[in-house]
Structure formats: C-alpha cells, structure tokens
Amino acid sequence: MAKSSRVKRRAKVRSPRRNRGPVLWYVLTALVVVVGVIAIVAFRDDAQAEAPRANRDHWHAAFGVNVCGTWLPNAPEFHSAADNANVTAGVHSHGDGLIHIHPYVSAEAGDNATVGRFLEYGGWSADRDSFEVWDGQVHRTGDECGEGDDAREAVVRWEVNGEPHEGDISDYKPADGDVIALALLPEDEEIGEPPSAGNTPVDLAPQPGVTAPAESAPAPTASSVPDASASTSSTAPAGTSTSTP
C-alpha cells in the first residue's frame, strides 16, 4: 500500500514538470499557425475586396452592344456623371469601345466598379431583360428583330469573353481585359465578338509611340525636293514606312 501510493505521488509530481515544455511548444506552434492563417485570409480578403483600388488600379474591359446583329458605335466619351457634371467618373469612356476603370473613390472602386456603374455614369441603364444605351432606344426581351416575315422574337442576353452569363449585366464587375457583349438577339443567334475587343486604350502609353512614326514619315517627303529627284522620294519613304509596323 505504502509503495503504491509513493509511486502514485511521484507520478503526479513528475507529469506536470515533463509536460510544461511540450505544452508551451504546442501553444506557440498553434499561435504561429493561427496568426499565419489570419494574415493570409486578411491579405486575400483585402486584395479581393478592394481591386480595382481607388487611385491605384487602372483596368480596361471591351464593351460592345449588339442590336439585332448590328454593333452600335462605341460608347461616346464621357468623364463625368450624366446627371451631375461635378461628379468625376472614375469608370468612364474615352470613346474607344472600352470601359476605363480607374476609380477615384470607394463608391466606384472594388465591388462597386460594375457595368452598372459605367452605364449609370453615362446616363444609361440595363437589367436582365432590357437596356437603354447611347442609341437612345429601349430594347426589351420580346422585341422583334427583322421585319415582316423575317421578324423573330429577340431576347436580352450578354456574354463575357464569349461565355453566356445569366442575370443582370449591371451587377457584373468587369475584370481587367474582359470582353463584354450585351445584345438583343434571337435566342439561337450568335452574339459574336465586339469590334472593340483588343483595342488599345487611348489613355495608355503605347499611343504616342504609335502616332510618332506616322507623324515623322510624311515630314521627309514634304521637305525633300518636290518632283525633280524621283530616286530620293521613292527610297526614303519606303524605308521609313515599311520598318515601322
């Protein structure tokens, strides 16, 4: 009896001493893991929730509107809200067929940088079964395309990068480089690719580089001898014009 109780007492005394090290180690490890997970989740949430970030990101998405097989001209240029000229629109149009997204305030940044924001600033609107844009007409599901015997019932549809999407296009938040097509077309007709797909944004750096050779090319021809020397006029422009593209 005495021996067994002594053994028990020893065991009781020993166990906490032995465990103190590992317990501390487990706690520290768990702490590192928890802090790490929180940091990763917070960072990811931050990146997803805020992009495109106000005064930092500058995105572009091609946007075309197809009415009964005809693409409307590019959205007209605008830089302020249609209903309030004092509101600078960070989601706007340079008339190049692209939605320019470089938000200035949170109301047009992140999840607020939607197609609907663009349309609203431009003075237009769209929902799941109708839209009214810069042709000034309301197009609705149930409208007809074609005339007389060729008339067919059309529906409001939209695609992103060639993929059909459901729901309200106004809620869609474009990603940088998206190609977005809104259409009123019969169900079985292909929307196709908007003409502005692949356009270079007019407000990006490459633009001056593209126009510079075009401006310098005519200069030598104009300044060179009018018509006497056929050799210089034929050789000089040929070299400059073919090398530029």
Ligand SMILES: [Zn+2]
């Ligand atoms: Zn831009």
Ligand SMILES: [Zn+2]
């Ligand atoms: Zn711009």
